[in-house]
Amino acid sequence: MSEQKIHFYKGPAGGWGALRSVAKHLQEQGIAVKGAKTLLSANQPDGFDCPGCAWPDRDHRSTFEFCENGAKAISAEATAKRATPEVLSAHTVSWLAEQSDYDLENMGRITEPMKYDPATDTYQRTTWDEAFALIAARLNALADPNEALFYTSGRASNEAAFLYQLFVREFGTNNFPDCSNMCHEPSGQGLKPTIGIGKGTVTLHDFEKADAIFVFGQNPGTNHPRMLGELREASKRGCKIVSFNPLRERGLERFADPQNKMEMATLGSTPISSHYFQLRIGGDMAVMKALCKRVLELDDAAVAQGRERVLDVAFIEQHTAGFDAFADSIRAETWEALEAESGLSQEQLCAAGDLYAEAKRVIICWGMGITQHQHSVATIQHIAALLMLRGNLGREGAGACPVRGHSNVQGDRTMGIYEKPAPAFLDRLGKVFGFEPPRAHGYGTVEAIQAMLDGKAKVFIALGGNFASATPDTLATWKALRNTDLTVHVTTKFNRSHTIHGKDALVLPCLGRTEIDMQAGGPQGVTVEDSMSMVHISSGMNAPASEHLLSEPMIVARMAAATLRHSKTPWLWLVEDYSRIRDKIEEVFDDFKGFNEKIKTPGGFRLRNTASERVWATPTGKATFIPYALPTDTPVHQARERLREHKTVVFNLATVRSHDQYNTTIYGMDDRYRGVWGHRRVVFIHPEDLKAIGMKAGEWVDITSVFSDGQERRAEKFVLIEYDIPRGCLASYFPETNSLVPLSSVSIGAGTPTSKSIPVVLTLRPQDTPIPQDQARSVEGAAV
Known part of the structure; x- marks a missing residue:
């Protein structure tokens, strides 16, 4: 871990700093040689799609098609470190919950399915058969299918996402909270x-x-x-x-x-x-x-x-x-x-x-x-x-x-991961698979959290992701998850969500994007859709981290087969050869006609985009101008007006990622381009704002959000860092500051948490020793 310091970064983005960072992460994961070979197959026609962001691939003419961000994601997945049952069961979940997100990630790849044991407060080894039997029993015991929630991460492949939404709709609900609800x-x-x-x-x-x-x-x-x-x-x-x-x-x-x-x-x-x-x-x-x-x-x-x-x-x-x-x-x-x-x-x-x-x-x-x-x-x-x-x-x-985040977040939505499905899609899905899909809209992410809090949702299943860290109002979200009867997480590595569990809990390890997926029909590839609607194949090259891992499509298929005893869908037959899944995708979605043939073309194919053709699929048949008045009564406006008479300075805080982070995954403790090394509990502030509130760079503060609901939400012990940011504005990292956003503060018309606009006040912590002021400036000189 890096030494804690603040030091202005003078270099450009990329360059030697990026290459040194890649080498460092490969060495930390114990895969210097293997990792370098793996990186050369990233985003290549015969290789795997980077599990990082959804930026499109070029024409595969360069020697390498990965970036520093992708290299960190790939090295984290291809790591030599293993979180075996012996490693995980050696610690109580209470102890694991006290560890940092970085330390949890750094335990390595989970090698076998694990079940929570309340008697010892530990995760213990279980079998796949026992895990699927427990899931089926709990789902089938629910009074209503809508008491179950099915979360999806944007890293799930098209094949896994398609089977997942089919399973859930055959089960009888449209409860699909997913990462799209929290970003785009x-x-x-x-x-x-x-x-x-x-x-x-x-x-x-x-x-x-x-x-x-x-x-x-x-x-x-x-x-x-x-x-x-x-x-x-x-x-x-x-x-x-x-x-x-x-x-x-x-x-x-x-x-x-x-x-x-x-x-x-x-x-x-x-x-x-x-x-x-x-x-x-x-x-x-x-x-x-x-x-x-x-x-x-x-x-x-x-x-x-x-x-x-x-x-x-x-x-x-x-x-x-x-x-x-x-x-x-x-x-x-x-x-x-x-x-x-x-x-x-x-x-x-x-x-x-x-x-x-x-x-x-x-x-x-x-x-x-x-x-x-x-x-x-x-x-x-x-x-x-x-x-x-x-x-x-x-x-x-x-x-x-x-510009979307996770590598297949757009593809998951294309495959039907959506709590408000279109009737035409449900009609086609039901016709192809011979069942009547549920029509009522389901819960999005924030609604799902509230449903768990209210006792209306009792089973939570996550296909990837880190729900407990990605979501707003952290204390409320954690209380919600602990209020369930069963939490299930399909994952490659241990993370915060596995420590915030229901009465029963399963952690199910899956293959990573870089690994060979061998099924009855031979080695399989999966497909993803990037931010520009290009769909292409991804095939792993590394041996699986453990012989006990299952692919995401196989895990979904076995959950479905165990739960839906009378389903007409041949779940296990479909996952013998993923081309069979793609044939079904083609039957449901017209834009995927010739799916299996099209993905044989290097780089894949682009889905039809009507707007780029100037074909407007709107009620008027035209692109539509929609007027709105300029907002002047936001939560920040309200807080400033409400606290004006108390002469309280209200800042507008935006949560941001550090450079050693992707979404909730913490690869390291540095933020190179912003000059922060070894720190995460920092808050960036304009030097003149520091003077105005009588504080100094290097001092420690608590951050409290001031929404109109009157509930106190506090994030404690952050060091003040001078930075080039507009007056009245602050920035700090998530997930550490997610706790400041109430469930009720969402975008109008989309329900996305307002994590980039949080009214907050700062409170000095005089009991904590300040760091030297000349070490708490991430700008050149004493002022911007």
Whole structure:
């Protein structure tokens, strides 16, 4: 583990720092030689799909197609460390619960199915037959199928996800809380009524043709490092890259490509953002409105002067509905209000609007910095509107690009992992498999937690993931999970969720993406769908970590076979050869016609994207402008007004990942690009805000959220770090700060926790020794 220190990072993203980090993680996992060989098969036509992010693969022409992020995910999965039954049963679950997330992850791969023993407070070895018998008994004993919850992680393959949703619907419920509910749900809910499809519209080819790429609420240097390769190439050919992010992020500033010999040899790098706007946390909606307002103003001026229109009038007239009402709503917004809410000046906002208007082809990308807010759906619909104003949909080099997280989170939703399924999908599923699927909507993630708290859900089954750490309102979530009769986790490694269990609990170890999946029909490959709707095959190359592991499709099939005694579905026959599962997928989904043949093509195939064809699957048959008023009564606004008379300073906190982290998986304790080493309990703050509240860098504080429900939610002992972040804003890592977000604080229309906009106050902890002030600045010099 690294020495604890704060030290400004002067290098670019990527470069030698990334290569040293990869080597370090391979050595820590005891797989220096094996790991290097494994990495060379990542994202190759005859290899496996990286279990990290969902950024698309290039044409597989390079020597290697992995990034630092992916290397950490792969080395963690291919580790030589083993969490055997002897290792796990040697510790009480109470003791394990006191260990850090990093230490739990670092125990290694689980080798055999484990069952919780309440008498000894330990996990003990069990058999697969006993595990499936327990699951079947508990599910079949429920008074109502809706008393069971079935969670899905975005790392599950298409084949596993398809079987899982089929099993659950044959069981009789649509209770599918999944990771999409906590990240890009607003992207789907925002885009579908606007452009007719809940996915992005671009491909990697479009990045080669764009004149400008706008990036909102995203830190690709940590979360999607391979994206930096596309941004680097775009920057080098003169494409404008316009970034909007509250924090200064190194990956949006400079990047050294580890595959570029000249940059590596000369310690050079390529500038990424041509323009960088540090908007206030939660100011995205105001920025979108401001950009639209500037485009309308420029168009008005063009009309008055008899010049070429700035609006794409032909596109708007032929392809859209609702323009006039939307334009009226934008014109009604004042620059003063837009400045106040965005944190940017009118001059800055107009400059950004000019950049958009001057570019003929624009891509707009966004991450969870957009989606995890109360008004995220409306913000995304304004992104779509901004694109529509100049016809930047269904055009080469232009379009919408929500950059999703886990490698198959989009594919899982395509396969039917959704609590609100479309009737047409249920009709087809029932026809193909000969049963009547349930029609009532099920629980999403936040609703599932409340159902467990209320005693309405008694069995919780998770296909991957780390539910206890990924979710909001930590104490409430943990209480909910402990309120169940049975928790079941399909996983590769031990994590926090396995210590927060029901009265009975099972931990079922599965094969990883890098491992050979041998079934009766021979070695199997699985498929995944990336962020740009490309579907491709993934085949493991390493021997399984244990002879006792089962694949995710096999685990699902055996659960179903044990539970559904009268099912017409040949569960065990299907998993003998995964091509049989794909044949069934093809029968249910028209877009997968010829599935098994198409995946033989290197790189796979792209699913149809109607919006990229300018076919609008909306009620009006057109892309639709949807107006909203500028939000000025958010939880942060309310808290500041409520506490104003007490002269309490209310900050707006955003939760973020460290660089040694992917979602809830902690690979190490460093955050290289932000200059944090060996720490995780840190809070980033502007130096002038420190002066204003009478605190100093290096002092320790507690963070308390101040929502209107009056319930105290506190995260304790965080060190203050000076950072280049707007006044009034803070940032800190999750899952440590998830406890600050109540279940009730979700995005309107999507139900996603508002983890990027949390009203908080800071309380000094005078009993804790401060670290030296000159060691608590992650910025050059004493001030920003």
